[in-house]
Amino acid sequence: MSITFNKVNYFYQMNSPFQHQALHDINLEIKDHSFTAIIGHTGSGKSTLVQQMNALLKPSTGFIDVDGRQITADTSNKNLKVLRQHVGMVFQFPENQLFEETVKKDVMFGPLNFGMGEAKAEAQAIKLVKEVGLDSDILERSPFELSGGQMRRVAIAGVLASDPQTLILDEPTAGLDPRGRNEIMELVQKLHQEQGKTIILVTHQMEDVAKYADQVIVMDEGQVEKIGSPQEVFSNIEWLQKHHLELPQTTQFAISMQKKGFSFPDHLPLNEDELAIELAKQIDVEGSGELG
Amino acid sequence: MDKFIFGRFIPGESWVHKMDPRAKLLISFFFILLVFFANNVMSYVLVFAVLISSILLSGVSLGFFIKGIRPLLWLMVFTVIIQILFGAGGHVYWSWGWISITQQGVISAVYILLRFLAIIMMSTLLTLTTQPLQIADGVEELLKPLKKIHFPVETLALMLSLALRFVPTLMDEATKIMDAQRARGVDFGSGGVKQQVKTVVPLLIPLFVSAFNRASDIAIAMEARGYKDGLNRTKYRELRWRKQDSISGLIYVVAGVVLLFIRN
Numbered sequence: 312m313s314i315t316f317n318k319v320n321y322f323y324q325m326n327s328p329f330q331h332q333a334l335h336d337i338n339l340e341i342k343d344h345s346f347t348a349i350i351g352h353t354g355s356g357k358s359t360l361v362q363q364m365n366a367l368l369k370p371s372t373g374f375i376d377v378d379g380r381q382i383t384a385d386t387s388n389k390n391l392k393v394l395r396q397h398v399g400m401v402f403q404f405p406e407n408q409l410f411e412e413t414v415k416k417d418v419m420f421g422p423l424n425f426g427m428g429e430a431k432a433e434a435q436a437i438k439l440v441k442e443v444g445l446d447s448d449i450l451e452r453s454p455f456e457l458s459g460g461q462m463r464r465v466a467i468a469g470v471l472a473s474d475p476q477t478l479i480l481d482e483p484t485a486g487l488d489p490r491g492r493n494e495i496m497e498l499v500q501k502l503h504q505e506q507g508k509t510i511i512l513v514t515h516q517m518e519d520v521a522k523y524a525d526q527v528i529v530m531d532e533g534q535v536e537k538i539g540s541p542q543e544v545f546s547n548i549e550w551l552q553k554h555h556l557e558l559p560q561t562t563q564f565a566i567s568m569q570k571k572g573f574s575f576p577d578h579l580p581l582n583e584d585e586l587a588i589e590l591a592k593q594i595d596v597e598g599s600g601e602l603g
Numbered sequence: 604m605d606k607f608i609f610g611r612f613i614p615g616e617s618w619v620h621k622m623d624p625r626a627k628l629l630i631s632f633f634f635i636l637l638v639f640f641a642n643n644v645m646s647y648v649l650v651f652a653v654l655i656s657s658i659l660l661s662g663v664s665l666g667f668f669i670k671g672i673r674p675l676l677w678l679m680v681f682t683v684i685i686q687i688l689f690g691a692g693g694h695v696y697w698s699w700g701w702i703s704i705t706q707q708g709v710i711s712a713v714y715i716l717l718r719f720l721a722i723i724m725m726s727t728l729l730t731l732t733t734q735p736l737q738i739a740d741g742v743e744e745l746l747k748p749l750k751k752i753h754f755p756v757e758t759l760a761l762m763l764s765l766a767l768r769f770v771p772t773l774m775d776e777a778t779k780i781m782d783a784q785r786a787r788g789v790d791f792g793s794g795g796v797k798q799q800v801k802t803v804v805p806l807l808i809p810l811f812v813s814a815f816n817r818a819s820d821i822a823i824a825m826e827a828r829g830y831k832d833g834l835n836r837t838k839y840r841e842l843r844w845r846k847q848d849s850i851s852g853l854i855y856v857v858a859g860v861v862l863l864f865i866r867n
Contacts (some may be wrong), residue, residue, distance in 0.1 A: 328613060367782050388790075389793070392788055392790070395786055399786070402779065402782065402783045402786070403779075408784060408787070408805075410812075420787060420805070421787040421788055424788025455812060469787065470787065473787070
């Protein structure tokens, strides 16, 4: 089961003078258990695209296939709960969605809406608060007493508590400090690797794309410009510049090394590990050459 | 919500768009007064002639205009029906118990409908062609005389422009929170009354909390930029009364005088 877009167009405020086309003829497939990153300039349609995946927005023309269920412009708003339980969504600045008196109640809110029993929802809340890296004594506190980073985690726990198979994260690390960013991304990676969840990540952090994603979708002005592995997407530097995107820092560093005469025979390294391996290999070769 | 145009602004370069907001506010106010003076066919013809030519001058298409006030149709229909059923006087066409349809009732229903239409169309024209901040500036300028009786005009104007500035932001935020809660399994607008009232809580509480946070952030940011209590401040946007404002005003005054002559 996967998510497939078939000739999807989307207009905001259709048939009014304010009409605005946000998605142009989108065709793409997101496979089960994959880790897809969606990148693009601000206003390129990334958030509109991901909101189609759990039918918060419905295509104006074309259709989307989510877990064997077709969503078109005519799909009724009823019976979408099952779909939304399967496809969980963490919005930008999700801390704004907290409202209950205690953290525990807020985390239980989603599961209870999706029809999970009270006891099971509570167990989920206790488990997930721990999983997102918070102390369990936070459970009885008000979510509005917490720090920004803690609130973000509670909100993410609230989405994860419904146990979605597919998880969409719209810039989950925006506005967090470096440590918080790392911890959230490690959590996402763990969910992907250990629980086999499909991850769809909207981000501006090219380092995260290079480190975690196995598929990258590049959006520009409401169109899909490229779909491929991080390697494919980051290989054409001029093309990236044309679409106002940056390279991961490691790759930028590797390019300045190249300018000083260093060469990377296979491909430019995308993350620290690849760079280190490549350097070790070349230094080793030179070292043994001198010895011999 | 998408089709509802009342209170929205459409950018443009027309005669009406370029007018001074004070002129537009005064004219709208004057026009609404005029509407209540109209009491026969000729006077209504005059009122609508003035109104429709103003709309045409604004460059907003008439069809779009009519489509935009359609959501208010039910309100109009409701008032008209009440008027027809309970209006008294003149020839009685039909009656049943204390409900009766009379000549006077029908006439006043038609008048009420026309007045309703004229007032709604005029105020829609005002908001469609004037930016909210301009309206705030205009209101401030027009209230200036009240300073003599120690009415806090500047404070009111500041509140008004802040409120207007944050209407779209809060709307965006409300939509975002709604979407986030829908993604967590909330069904807005379905189920019984009790169910529906319950779904408002996860929307309203975050909205209030973020409004409080925003208010304190804005207050701090304003203080940091040297805002005190609004006394002796200069203005960045200055309103300019031009020839076309006087001409438009004059036309309306003439129309008003004519109306006083042709009414019964």
